Amino acid sequence: MSYFVFQLKRNPLAIIGIAILLLWIIIAIFAPVITQYTYTEMQPEKQLVAPGEANHLLGTDELGRDLFARIVYGSRSILTVALLTSLLSTILGVLFGFTAGYFGGRVDALFLRAMDILMAIPPLVLSMVVLGILGDSSIGSLTLIVSIAFIPATARVSRGVLLGEKELEYVSSARLRGENHLYIMFVEILPNTVGPIIVEATARFAYSIMMVASLGFLGVGLQPPTPDWGMMVIENKPVITEAPWAVLFPSLAIASLVIAISIFSDFISKVFTHEQ
Amino acid sequence: MNNNILEIDDLHVSFNTFEGDFTAVNGISLGIKHNESIGIIGESGCGKSTLSFAIMNYVAKNATVHGEIRFKGEDMLSMNDHQLRSIRGNRIAMVYQNPYSSLNPARTIGFQLDEVGIFHQNLSKAEAKEASLEALTMLNIADPEGVVSRYPHQVSGGIQQRICIAMAILCRPDVMILDEPTTALDVTTEAVILDSISKLRKQLNMSMMYISHDMGVINKVADTIVVMYNGEIVESGPKVELFDSPLHPYTRSLINCLPRGGVVKEKARLHTIKGYVRKRGAHETGCPFRERCEKYTPTCEERYYMREISDKRYASCDRAYATDVPSSDDKKKPIEIKEKPSDVTKPLLTLHNIHKYYPNGKKRVYAVNGVDVEIPPSSVLGIVGESGCGKSTIGHMISGLYPPTHGEMLFKDQNISIAWNKRSHDVLKEIQLIFQNPGRSLNPSHTVEQLISRPMKVLSTFTNKEQRTQEIERVLKRVDLGKEYLSKKPQQLSGGEQQRVALARALITHPSLLVCDEVTSALDVSVQASVLNLLHELQSETGSSYVFISHDLHVINYLSDYILVLYSGKVCEHGLRDDVMNNPKHPYTEALLSARGEVDPKVKRQVIDISGELPDPTKQGVGCPFASRCHKKVGPICDTEYPATVVLDGGHYYNCHIKEAVK
DSSP states (O other): OHHHHHHHHTOHHHHHHHHHHHHHHHHHHTHHHHOSSOSSOOOGGGTTOOTTSTTOTTOBOTTOOBHHHHHHHHHHHHHHHHHHHHHHHHHHHHHHHHHHHHHOHHHHHHHHHHHHHHHHSOHHHHHHHHHHHHOOOOHHHHHHHHHHHHHHHHHHHHHHHHHHHHTSHHHHHHHHTTOOHHHIIIIIIHHHHHHHHHHHHHHHHHHHHHHHHHHHHTTOSSOTTSOOHHHHHHHTGGGTTTOTHHHHHHHHHHHHHHHHHHHHHHHHHHHHHHHO | OTTEEEEEEEEEEEEEETTEEEEEEEEEEEEEETTOEEEEEOOTTSSHHHHHHHHTTOOOTTEEEEEEEEETTEEGGGOOHHHHHTTBTTTEEEEOSOHHHHSOTTSOHHHHHHHHHHHHHOOOHHHHHHHHHHHHHHTTOSOHHHHHTSOGGGSOHHHHHHHHHHHHHTTOOSEEEEESTTTTSOHHHHHHHHHHHHHHHHHHTOEEEEEESOHHHHHHHOSEEEEEETTEEEEEEEHHHHHHSOOSHHHHHHHHTSOOTTOOTTTOOOOOOSSOOOOEETTOOSOTTGGGOTTOOGGGGSOOOOEEEETTEEESOOOTTOSSSOOOGGGGSOOOOOOOOTTOOSOSEEEEEEEEEEEETTEEEEEEEEEEEEEOTTOEEEEEOOTTSSHHHHHHHHHTSSOOSEEEEEETTEEOOSOGGGSOHHHHHHEEEEOSOHHHHSOTTSOHHHHHHHHHHHHSOOOOHHHHHHHHHHHHHHTTOOGGGTTOOGGGSOHHHHHHHHHHHHHTTOOSEEEEESTTTTSOHHHHHHHHHHHHHHHHHHTOEEEEEESOHHHHHHHOSEEEEEETTEEEEEEEHHHHHHSOOSHHHHHHHHHSOOSOTTOOOOOOOOOSOOOOTTSOOSSOGGGGTOTTOOSTHHHHSOOOEEEOGGGOEEEOSOSSOOO
């Protein structure tokens, strides 16, 4: 932990990244305190109000909904889905990757081919098709499908780190005292691989944000009335010439969050690689 | 002082790291004369390598360097890159520890050698090639023309290091710096390379600085010896006098803790140095060795500085033989060895004609080819041989990491020719394996308590947690570690402490057979001595047996009751320790014995040159595997027929066509 602080002090960019990320998390948690409007409240008389006017900080959209409130509440859904996705895909990826790498041989070959097939389809296309067929995009289904689309990446990384650790003598030593496979995989090996796995998970976090926003933009993400940043961009696209802010602000929100998480991920990776 | 070719004056090197500033080199002054050979000795972490890199003005970014380094009177620390380039590799050449990583794997050996001549001496391609071939010839490389067209991975480690040395001497440098050049090599190869280094130095009139942790090696190549501890020179002087009567307590301890000159466990405990080398803070003063020194007095808190004690001999202390501080020599008394039951007839472990083949692509690697050996209860079998001889494979098969391909292993009348997953918990408990590198064999995420208690939970009957804790504390105490270690993780421990934890983990199940695979090879000599003492004590206390695997004949000689000499997966010679060591019958045993380094400069031994190539491990030869390197080859029979076993008295036997010849 002290090393974390030591590195942070020499890395101003990381401070900015972490600050933005924390800011978004605080906004998501305290949404009702931050804005007096709700994200569904339509005020027909206040369509496309410019930012700062008539008590609307970021203006309103075509239906007269407060953009600030929609962005604030939108952070909740996107952060929830992204966080759950990175967690779930990491857990599943570690399970698959560890099993394949640990047992090797046929299990591993089967795993690698399965991953090849899954990877042949771009995650975005895969999620889009599945969600389109399902026709229902709740937070649950979105999380599950994006997680599955991300499994190949996390599984390959965890398989890789396991292969390195498996050769070390502490694993042989555990075998020689008759430990079972699960104990060796998860009690002996797993704690020594958390560094690269956490780095991978934070990278997945950033990708998830992009993915959820893209799916929203394509119309297969979270369904209205849930506010979704990607959806907000496409909703307001027709009025882009009269009210550019209605597209600009949700886009900025997406960009700032993705960049902040990417910076954080790079920093975490630096901290972990230095520790080893 | 003007005939010094290289002069180092009050050199300081310190590093700024996350853990704080620490000093690697602290006020070193040193001069190397023309044609002089200086040996620098010290344990790991003493700043030897930092010193050599600082001379080349080649240090890490976070380092601060003060002082002066003068090469032929010019200060190297104030030179620019261009000036340095004309000296590095040209006037001062350096050879590193690991030849494999110093050579570029993507270029032929010839290309890399020629480059030196073309770059530094503006030779034409043809001239450079000629110079390269000449340099290779000087190092006794057979078929230099063939070697230059090969890539580094196509030649053996010994040849690779010779190529690095050839590269260093190509420009006929004034000074050659060698940083542990033979540490990664086998003893027999090492002996031959050291021999040619000494010859080359005389032939080319070079000055030399040879860095090593190994006294035996330094003894072979250096005239003057410099002893370093924690970034400071603690003693320097001519070789013979220094080894004869060391002035600094550190030098003395270092020499005394080696198992050398035929010292064996029945006669003496090895001398040890308490504690371990610690990183030194940037602002610490006083004698660097004071906290480990048994001659400590309050005056040690101040810096003593190097003083001339007698002619040409300098030391920063004069207390090696001080009488006002009593020596703890009583510790050197050997511990009592329990009388072994003489009517023991049944061996504890019997290996019967075991083989191990590994698949390697479409080929097979024959690692072990028919080894028979017995281990009686309460005895130590030392297995010795060069790398690749199959000694570790045997140890791993006994402990159950993998089963033998053919053959039978009997342990207490049970057939254990099976791997761990088929062995009963009783057998797993009874046979324990300790690995070479405790940093890899102890899980870095687990605490010492978890590490030691786990085998007990899985294999023993201790179900009561309190009982377990008591037992752990007892075993920890037995390996000289206190309760405070329970909550520590391996990274917080020194190498010696880690190996003690590994030992405690093995002992906790009360095994009757302990397989020790090069357990002291990764440790510094002072720590090695204490671990050897401990192993010996524990063995005679518990009456267990050891299979002790090592490449170091001194260590094997110290601890073993029986010795097994292996070559290319086959037994060369087996017998009681004294029979094998004093009366070797197999030419390979003889060659190994001739190659081991001694610390006594008065002992001169003719090194037997067995520098040929090892047999290809993917082919099963018909003759004696050692025939290609043997200095006593009888004739064609050695290549065509595997020799029959010659049995002598006392279980001493060997496999060679020579029946009587070796004396």
